[in-house]
Amino acid sequence: DAKTTQPTSMDCAEGRAANLPCNHSTISGNEYVYWYRQIHSQGPQYIIHGLKNNETNEMASLIITEDRKSSTLILPHATLRDTAVYYCIVRVARTGANNLFFGTGTRLTVIP
Amino acid sequence: SAVISQKPSRDICQRGTSLTIQCQVDSQVTMMFWYRQQPGQSLTLIATANQGSEATYESGFVIDKFPISRPNLTFSTLTVSNLSPEDSSIYLCSVTAQGHYPSHNEQFFGPGTRLTVL
Numbered sequence: 109d110a111k112t113t114q115p116t117s118m119d120c121a122e123g124r125a126a127n128l129p130c131n132h133s134t135i136s137g138n139e140y141v142y143w144y145r146q147i148h149s150q151g152p153q154y155i156i157h158g159l160k161n162n163e164t165n166e167m168a169s170l171i172i173t174e175d176r177k178s179s180t181l182i183l184p185h186a187t188l189r190d191t192a193v194y195y196c197i198v199r200v201a202r203t204g205a206n207n208l209f210f211g212t213g214t215r216l217t218v219i220p
Numbered sequence: 221s222a223v224i225s226q227k228p229s230r231d232i233c234q235r236g237t238s239l240t241i242q243c244q245v246d247s248q249v250t251m252m253f254w255y256r257q258q259p260g261q262s263l264t265l266i267a268t269a270n271q272g273s274e275a276t277y278e279s280g281f282v283i284d285k286f287p288i289s290r291p292n293l294t295f296s297t298l299t300v301s302n303l304s305p306e307d308s309s310i311y312l313c314s315v316t317a318q319g320h321y322p323s324h325n326e327q328f329f330g331p332g333t334r335l336t337v338l
Contacts, residue, residue, distance in 0.1 A: 144327075151224075151312050151329025152263065154319060195262070208314075208327050210263040 112196045117215040120190075126183040128214050130196030133177040138200050141172060142208070143181045145192040152195065152210075155181065186218045222247055222317040224330035232336045233303050240299045241333045243313030248293035253314040254286070257332070263312065269296045303337045310334050 113131040120126040132141065142157040156163055156170045158179070163170045169182040183190055195213040223246040233239050243252060254266040266286055267275040275288040289297045300307050310332040319326030 149332075151314070151331055152327075153329070154326045208263075209265065212262050 112198055112211050114194075114196055114211065114214045116212065117217070119217050119219055120183075120186045122188060122218050122220050123185055126181075126186040126190065126216055126218070128181040128183075128194050128196075128216065129178065130181070131178045132196070132198045135176050135198050136200075139198045140200070141170065141176075141179050142197045142199065143168070143170065144195045144197065144208070144210075145190075146195070146213070147189075147192040155194075186216075188218050188220065190216065191218045192216060221319055221326075222249065222315050222328040224313055224315060224328055226311075226313055226330040226333050228333060229331065230334040230336075232338060234338055235304055237303055238299055238301045239303065239335055240297050241311055241313075243296045243298070243330055245294045245315050247317060249315040249317055250293070251316060252290065252296045253316075253327075254288065254296075254298045255312040255314060255329075257310040257312060259308070266298070266311075300335065303335075305337045308335055308337045 140157050140159050143155040144152040145155055146152045156165055156168050158170045158172055160172055160176055170179060172179045193213040193215050195210050197208050225244045227242045231239055252269045255263040256266050257263045265278050266281045267277040267288055269275045269288045269290040271290045271293050285301055287299045312332045313330040314327055316325045316327050
């Protein structure tokens with residue numbers, strides 16, 4: 109699975125959009141971009157994933173560049189409860205052994 | 221989706237003892253995964269537990285230190301043996317199950333077990 113690079117930490121004002129970047133320059137054609145987050149003292153939680161098209165769900169939007177070498181997770185209106193570590197993971201989507209390999213992630217702090 | 225519970229939620233153990241962590245899932249799953257999260261660090265995969273066969277361990281983790289049982293499709297245990305302070309971590313159980321999209325399996329995580337070794 110391809111490696112990812114994320115900033116160590118970011119701050120965002122409450123109510124503003126949080127834009128979390130991720131570089132995955134060695135991503136393969138069949139690898140998806142997944143985002144998970146881990147709120148303090150909880151297990152990681154799935155947010156969103158995509159292959160090459162931009163995706164949006166009730167939690168966030170995922171913007172993937174045309175060359176697929178980087179992506180941005182967007183939380184449109186950050187709240188204090190969005191304070192967490194956000195992990196960008198790239199891997200082949202498949203059934204069965206879908207274990208995830210986590211990098212260091214970005215610690216997002218939403219400031220009142 | 222899958223709802224995962226772990227027992228105990230936390231424990232404090234003495235050096236040289238062992239702790240067994242239980243993981244219970246509300247649905248039948250083929251594979252279960254055990255992760256370790258050391259203080260201030262990211263998650264590291266320890267092993268994959270298949271029902272009816274021996275667990276598959278990642279590099280740096282061995283069965284003698286982290287024996288795993290998988291007696292059925294909804295339950296697994298991880299034992300951390302011969303404890304030392306370096307084993308102080310959060311241990312998380314995880315499974316793959318259908319999530320938001322029918323063509324993709326998501327990975328779901330338990331709340332974790334916080335182990336402190338004195």
